[in-house]
Amino acid sequence: MTALPDDLVEAANRCLVLGFDGTTLPGELKRLADTGLGGVILHTRNVAGRARLRELTDELRSIRPGLLVTVDQEGGGISHLARAGAPETPGAWALGVADDTALTAAVANALARHLAECGVGVSFAPVADVHRVSANPIVRTRAFGADPGHAARHVTAWIEATLAAGVAPCVKHFPGHGSTTVDSHLSVALDAREERVLREIDLLPFQAAVAAGVPLVMTAHVVYPALDAAAPATLSRRVLTGLLRGELGFQGVIVTDALEMEAIAGGVGEAAGAVAAIAAGADQVVIARPEPQLWLRCRDALLDAMACGALDPARVLDAARRVDALAERFAQPPATGLNPGSGDVGLFAARRAVRWKPLPGPVLDPFVVDLHRPPHPALEWARTDLVALLREAMPGTDGVVATQGPVDVAGILRRAQGRPLLIATEDADLHPWQAAARTALLTGRPDALLVATGMPDAETEAADGLCAYGRGRANLRAVAEALL
Secondary structure (H helix, E strand, O other), rough: OOOOHHHHHHHHHEEEEOOOOOOOOHHHHHHHHHHOOEEEEOOHHHHOOOHHHHHHHHHHHHHOOOOOEEEEEEEOOOOOOOOHHHOOOOOOOOOOOOOOOOHHHHHHHHHHHHHHHHHEEEEEEOOOOOOOOOOOOOOOHHOOOOOOHHHHHHHHHHHHHHHHHOOOEEEEEEEEOOOOOOOOOOOOOOOOHHHHHHHHHHHHHHHHHHHOOOOEEEEEEEEEEOEEOOOOHHOHHHHHHHOOOOOOOEEEEEEEEEEEOOHHHHHOOOHHHHHHHHHHHOOOEOOOOHHHHHHHHHHHHHHHHHOOOOOHHHHHHHHHHHHHHHHHHHHHOOOOOOOOOHHHHHHHHHHHHOOOOOOOOOOOEEEEEEEEEOOOOOOOOOOOHHHHHHHHHOOOOOOEEOOOOOHHHHHHHOOOOOOOEEEEEEEOOHHHHHHHHHHHHHHHHOOEEEEEOOOOOOHHHEEEEEEEOOHHHHHHHHHHHHOO
């Protein structure tokens, strides 16, 4: 690696947002922080209570006051600060169902005030994607809805409330991940719709976000042939510099989704992806995997590219300046206290979202079959099961939880004899084993009550079942209340 001036090395470090393991800081992270590291991203693995988390974030800023501390804290099932006492809230789709922008703002503000108390200055939320394709495996209840105007109103409310708490919101995943059928964590996603449709539908919430003063935009690892057939948006100058900067007029920080996602790592690779993203117009690249060698490969790739002329040093310095401007506003979270009762706003919102048919009376001590997908390894580190949660309200509750098939239908029907049977599914239209188990159970117990904890499918809607629109603890608590 060719030696470069210290200011370029620091500028390259400023372009990195790194994840790490545990609740103590690795030595290499400290060294990078001491030489200009732009930010860190926290995960559940870094949280051992609110007090310890605040000690950790204070330690980071003691090394470099301008270091940005970030986290994915969308609410619902994606709550990396649950161990630090984060407010229990429903996800975006449930808020969209309730369709009260003041309520959306209250939820966002409660989450942001908690982030500030924990010493976190940047929230990688809200999701501004418009969920348009039922087979989409990754957006779904993380979006506010399927209508762009509806999503834009709630995105705006979330941004304004987060900014009011002194925390930086970040809209994602530009220019929209809601019409793909592939999870970009696993492979390159493709959105082959024509440009007119992309502009009319997907760009509207992002335009609203820019108008609301959002300080960060996160990119999508999605290829849009109508915009750039050669590269995913994260690596596309046409999308980042031409569309987001030029046409939408966004002047804040552009940050990538994690480079170790297969859409990038399995293609150009993380190091080459870091260079291509910064060259395309991104200001920071996220490397959430806690691997110092990977961090350094990506950083050194930036330095090598500048040394050989493949990456304009002026572009890296410009990115560092944008990061510094963001840090001036948000690196030091404001002193704050949680609003009295703010922890209850999430449950109130979840109650407003739950839909159910009128029940003849309380459903007491049911046998619950909770069918759901395993936690997403990049997003969710712990999930609440409906059996345990209902047992808190009704100690006589019994049941089974399954995250894969086949399900012991005969055994369940035998154990459920003489008591109400509750069959909960999560996105059964995407997971045939859930639909098959439900059909078999209904054959033996046509009186069973259906619950959808993700997006409701045709079977649940036809049966007038309960719909929670998410698997956050608040969503499931609202279901329990409906049963009681």
